[in-house]
Amino acid sequence: MAQVSTPMPIGSLLRPLRLDRSRMVQWLIFALTAALMLAPALPILLQVFVDRPLYENGWALTLDNLGEILSSSKIGSIAITTGLFALFSVAIAEVVGIGAALLIGRTDLPGRKVMGDILMWPLYLSHLIFALGWVVMYGPSGFITQFIAQSTGSEPLNLYSLAGMSLVAGISQAPLAYLYCLYGAVRSVDPTLEAAARTVGAGPMQVLMKVTLPLMVPSIITSTALNLVIAVETLSIPLFLATPARIETLSTFLYEEGIAASNPNHGIVAGSSILLMVLVGSALAVQRILLSQSHRFETVKGKGSRPMTLSLGKFRWPLAALCAALLFAFVLIPIFGIVLRAFTSFLSPLVPIERVLTVGNFEKLLTNSANIRAIVNTLEISFISAGLGTLLAVCVALVVQRSGFRWSGILEALAYSPRIVPGMITGLGVFYAAVVFPPMGWLRGNIGILVVAYVMATLPLALGVIQPAIVQISRDLDNAARTVGADWVNAMRLIMLPLLKPALLGAFVLLFVFHLKSYVIAIFLMAPGLEVMGVSMLSLWTNGDVGELAAFATIQMVMIAVLLVFSRILLGVKIYD
Secondary structure: OOOOOOOOOOOHHHHHHHHHHHHHHHHHHHHHHHHHHHHHHHHHHOOOOOOOOOOOOOOOOHHHHHHHHHHHHHHHHHHHHHHHHHHHHHHHHHHHHHHHHHHHEOOOOHHHHHHOOOOOOOOOOOHHHHHHHHHHOOOOOOHHHHOOOOHHOOOOOOOHHHHHHHHHHHHHHHHHHHHHHHHHHHHHHHHHHHHHHOOOOOHHHHHHHHHHHHHHHHHHHHHHHHHHHHHHHHHHHHHHHHHHHHHOHHHHHHHHHHHHHHOOOOOHHHHHHHHHHHHHHHHHHHHHHHHHHHHHOOOOOOOOOOOOOOHHHHHHHHHHHHHHHHHHHHHHHHHHHHHHHHOOOOOOOOOHHHEEEEEEHHHHHHHHHHHHHHHHHHHHHHHHHHHHHHHHHHHHHHHHHHHOOOOOOOOOOOOHHHHHHHHHHHHHHHHHHHOHHHHHHHHOOHHHHHHHHHHHHHHHHHHHHHHHHHHHHOHHHHHHHHHOOOOHHHHHHHHHHHHHHHHHHHHHHHHHHHHHOOOOOOOHOOOOOOOOOHHHHHHHHHOOHHHHHHHHHHHHHHHHHHHHHHHHHHOOOOOOO
């Protein structure tokens, strides 16, 4: 008698398909991330060892470029200058940021909320705009410099010097140190430690210096490493302030040799790029080593706690006056100077401002079709890049944090690898990749090449917002979906993504602001029709059109302010609270 086989349930037939689909999606995310990260890096490395630009035919392998870099006293001197500039600017940024975090986050300093908000303003502006403000007000021909020179007979500050550009860079990077120290340590210190110090007679300043400050070490190390990376790769501040004094950094050397030169030496540019990446990678490696024992600084356990507010006593108002004066001089005056210069034909304390008021700078700026195209391109590229960057970041984060993907560790390392690649080098790598790899050739001549570069460069920034949010969501939620038959794709789509909505909005806004003010990434990718605001402003500076540049900077500041207000009121997204 023939045995009749029982048909398998449809669910049993589909289950392997679902598993395959999940694994296929995870491999697709891995492959896309690997291609995005590695494709631009490999051509730069290759360019170091060939005798002509990669886009020319007939090139051959050579060690001449490497030998020239290693034997060049000029490049060695530039590297030392870059290191000194980075160290000085980071020292200023950390001192200001740590001091602000302690005073604003833990004391009864009058006006601390307003001061904290003002301190954050340089973070929302590009270095180009902030440097312009300092030049307009504190440069050799600046309004404040000339006013003081007429009153006292001497200039207060030589802005065109290593010290001057370190000061400007340090103030512009201080908000990062402030944020890391404020949220990473100051607001999470166990108050019982400080209370114990008070019971044995320690005053408020002693508590801050001997208890709170030592517990901030991990946050200080992290912010120091990040600010070192930013200082090494920054372009506009050395270009505006160091070039007149014939001081070169690696970023200005790359700009002059790769962009401004009529016949760029691509081998030297690529080799210098590798040197720049080594400096950045070294800073991050030191950070990793120093943070290997960060568990020794844990103070927040399972019990909830609220840090106490320390009284400054008789120092309360003098410190408030000092902080307000510094913020006014170092942040508000440069920003106000940009707006003032935008609405004047020229700026001098010898001429009453009302006599030189004009809107001519804006008229000249906006009647140029290239500038209008730059504004439109910037908005379009920023929106698309922020959207795609947020999408890729959440996909990578979910694979790393919420899957059993075998190569999740390598995927995470690839996703964070742009941290060691300065933005200018990212743009250079994408340019080479579009030339060398045929599958990427379609990117040339359209905004796609800028979108790819922006998404690659800012992926770690988006992951820094999304990954902590995923960690805070219990695994029980997506595991419950898996137990009722959902595969990994559906569990992530139906459970995790709705819960991650606030983090995704925050990442999108953060990326949008970053792309809106960015220009370094796009320098090597410019072509007719692909103008963006930052690079157009850099061209205006090179041509000496300071009035138009100030008008352009004012427009960008208004755009960023509107975006931040819109995101806070309508979307509930706060980059800083």
